[in-house]
Amino acid sequence: MPMYTGGQVLDLETAVKDGILGGGGGGGVICDDVTTPNLGKLDLKKMIEQLDSIEVPSVFICPISLEPMQDPVTLCTGQTYERSNILKWLSLGHFTCPTTMQELWDDSLTPNSTLNHLIHTWFSQKYLAMKKRSQDVQGRSLELLEVLKTVKGQTRVNTLKELRKMVTTHESARKTVAENGGVSFVSSLLGPFTSHSVGSEAIAILVNLQLNSDSITNLLQPTKISLMVDVLNEGSLETKIDCVKLMGILFAASDIVPSLSLLVGVLRLVKDKRHPHGILAGLRLLKIISTQESLGNSIISIGGVPQLVEMLPHFNSESLELCLYVLKVLSSIPHGALALKNCSNLIPNLVKLLMKTSENCTKFALSILLEVCKLSPEESAATAVNAGLAAKLLLVIQSGCNPELKQLSSELLKLCSQNCRASIFISKCKLTRTLQ
């Protein structure tokens, strides 16, 4: 028999089925939890936890804690609260209804069994649907993995595509694939004769899975890495980003020397102004491999330094920090410092960046400037001062930033003042004679 509350129909099944309570899906499941309240409560707690990202109807929420109610009780004013919360409220000495502010004429707490029932039903329904979806996903992923072992050609590509979609959207799919030897199987698909379509999908799958050290070692084989580099160089933006991410994971765990083709590919990604995501992903990889000794010489040999310097004004703050880090590492090797010095727009670009974004950016920029100026003091100092370096350095020294930065700044300032004619220096600093 339908019950009316403020003009709304609150027939259990209808309410849930028609989505009055904000839930979708028909076929309400009515659980008989009245006889086993304790068990019901435990289940409910678990379900609420597992469904924590779901949007719960407002009538289920306790006004005090803003959490779903597990034991709703109603006051004499007709307002419903979570039992433990309202008891706490009353124990603090309040004798009012928290929401209506009315004084309570009756201190009894009536268990709201109707609401309790509704809450339980709603959560059970949602929970079961979630479980089913998850099982579906798990089942399907397993199926796809099995199918992959037998098919070739275009079917293989399509199967991989579907598996990739599952793995990117569902945590349960990722778990299933990982637990059923998916990592080693998909890795085995990568080899010297893998086509681009297969390679790009396989990489997209692997990048979403947890890789243990064995898998990583397996994937670090030269032929597999060569394939990843090829896919990187020929792929769409998403594929490039996947490759770069995967290689980041692999290279972080080893001291493999990146090939020139890889660096060329990454640089190409980093220079693509239309796609800041790509730039960021590429720079992240560069940072990871910048610890490699031979990297410096490799990047220089492919003309990477001027390309990176040219891009400096176009980076967002996160990318900028990564790029400056890499340039700083390069500046500490002799060839690197030379290559940097030879970039005519290096100093102006760097000076502009000082104190503009993060402290780290300023720190790295200062280190680079120092190395370059040390290399050719007169020439670089003059350029730097002309670009307005002196004023910036004073700003750094006077600001409240890290002492390391101040140290760098004063060193640089000293270098510049030693190599610049005093008058020019002063005028650029906008200092008066007295301060000198």
Added chain:
Amino acid sequence: MLDTAVHNMGLLCSRHKRGNQATTEENDRAAEIERRIEQETKAEKHIQKLLLLGAGESGKSTIFKQIKLLFQTGFDERELQSYTSVIHANVYQTIKTLHDGAKELALSEADSSKYELSADNKEIGEKLSEIGGRLDYPRLTEELVQDILKIWRDPAIQETYARGNELQVPDCADYFMENLQRLSEANYIPTKEDVLHARVRTTGVVEIQFSPVGENKKSGEVYRLYDVGGQRNERRKWIHLFDGVSAVIFCAAISEYDQTLFEDENKNRILETKELFEWVLKQKCFEKTSFMLFLNKFDIFEKKVSKVPLNVCEWFKDYQPVSTGKQEVEHAYEFVKKKFEELYYQNVTCDHQDRVFKIYRTTALDQKLVKKTFKLVDETLRRRNLFEAGLL
């Protein structure tokens, strides 16, 4: 005179009338030809030109033969038979080279007795060397085969063969010597395998047009593959082919790091390949051309690397072996690959930013491998076309 004039006038008139008819006919024909030319030019645009380049004996012609076998009708019986004389020639040339080589080594080496043929074989050796020096070779008979085998099995010749890298012994030597009996049979028709091993110095240019059939049996791109002679004197003919090339397949035989050129015994083959590759890369007409580098003869490389260190070649002098066996082979291969990669990027300018460059490990004699490799090349070129059309 008047009637001549009238006669001529008449002739004139009729010629004029015939002229009209002729003109329309001519016009039609001309229009037809124009249409045909237009059609063919359009069709030509869709044909992708592939160029097989590389130094002599790098495997270009073998790849060419493989493509013919894979994507065309292969070799018919007549074509197969045409290779018989080539194969026999290869056999004679091998024996002659080895015999004369043994003589030279016997003179120059301190340990000359190693390279001295046994007494019985000396005469046979001279006879075969004389045959090998002729322009026309006799057919391989049972008797000649026996002679050849006697020489081949002579320890002096085997010792000489071990130093084959210093001579110009063709790579097919082993294969043909092993199959000698079969090659000499009266009704011998060369097999595909035999044809692939046969060595003929290509001169001039050879071309085939083919379409690699995809798995859906839909015809893909149309390719026209050009094969050229690799020796120095042949290279001046290359320039005529350099226009409108979609991809250059550059073959480099990585197993020849301890060998010298046929046309210049003082030049190391790998160094020659290196310089040639650089030269090709710098050609202006190849600015947008995709480069597929085939590091060929991997099967021979595999076996050689454990016996002959890579550093005998000046370009590879900084090579350091790290292990042994299969791992070492892989390590050596990666080293060579890296060298070529570095070479490529040293010769690249900002004009070449977008140029496709891929390296493939090949063994041209292995048909399955060539098929798989070409599938990848085809995929790359197709993607490249889509990319250039802005569809990727």
